[in-house]
Amino acid sequence: MLDILKIKSNFPIFFNNKKLVYLDSAATSHKPQVVIDRISQFYSSENANVHRGIYDLSERASEAYDAARKKVAMFINAKNSREIIFTKGTTESLNLVAYSYASNVLKKNDEILVSDFEHHSNFLPWQDVCKKTGAILRVLESDKFGRITKNEWQKKLSTKTKIVSIAHASNVFGTISNIKKIAETVHQFGAVLVVDGAQAIPHLKVDVQDLNCDFYAFSGHKMLAPMGIGVLYAKDKLLDLMQPYQLGGGMIESVSMKETLFAQYPEKFEAGTPNVEGAIALDKAIDYLLDIGMDEIREHEIELSKYLLDGLNKISRIKIFGEIGAEGRTGLVSFYVEGVHSHDISDYLSKSGLALRSGFHCAMPLHQSHRCGATLRASYYLYNQKEDLDFLLINLKKAINYYG
């Protein structure tokens, strides 16, 4: 069992905001002191640009940056750290697949398949790539559990499908997709599988070789690291087919007036000065998560999900969005109150220090396909305890009474 009070004391945000009851970790997580200290240490004693200087400070910064890449590779069990590309987040990682891979390989009438529960970051780049290449975007519709049925896969997946891009965990339903099984099916049709891991990586042990996905994208800021650092994992045989869509310093072998020779990947896809501070702080965040234990974090979240689902089910007029049990979801529950706008409820709750999201959570197509208005989303992480959920439930009842 996790010692939540001890964990919470590692996060200065709670000390500096005594009233805060934070239930918005799916949007971004807070940062432990060790991660904040690592950033400060970098700028206080190691700051230099990487892979550019041959003086001591630059070499130390380069070593720390390269070590961060190895740490990420270890964390997700990539075969080689060359398969890890640092980006600024999931959004940039998915754009990189769309513009450096898909744009190069797709032909007119090829198909891209996504689900209706994708975050806009895993929707918009594909819509755009389709416009540019003449490929066709098809959408898998989820059932009330936030799952894609076998029937739906059979209807939409075919030999015309060249790319399937799907969230490992939905940021609205929380539903965890069986990526290993999906990869097997997708590969039978000769397509590649892109996984949006933004909502899964903070909560689940991810092993990209076991999942056998082709690409895996995630953000550091949802897993205790700073904003502005993210990762694209790509199988090396696919990296060979990709062309960089951002060009500049740090990604070349040689440049002449007439011609440029690109560096090998991963540098090939990291044009310009990278987010060194973010990468080394991500390295520290991974250490912190591994010290606590991913299995222990998962167990704790399942407990919290059971507790919250139970509490919400006892309040009349609350409708839970996505009929899925605690084990099948990450640390979040989306819901709405019949007859009251979610923004009103969220506004009422915020007055008592509760921070939770209301709206469409960057997943408008999902709300449209399930004919649902704005929802509230409570999302929790390793620093949350049952008392936070009690506080939410008490104040929800008050809000419902207030709006009548």
Ligand SMILES: Cc1ncc(COP(=O)(O)O)c(C=O)c1O
């Ligand atoms: C499922 C999912 N995909 C992609 C993103 C985009 O992540 P970022 O804004 O860090 O690039 C998010 C952010 O909430 C998300 O939840």
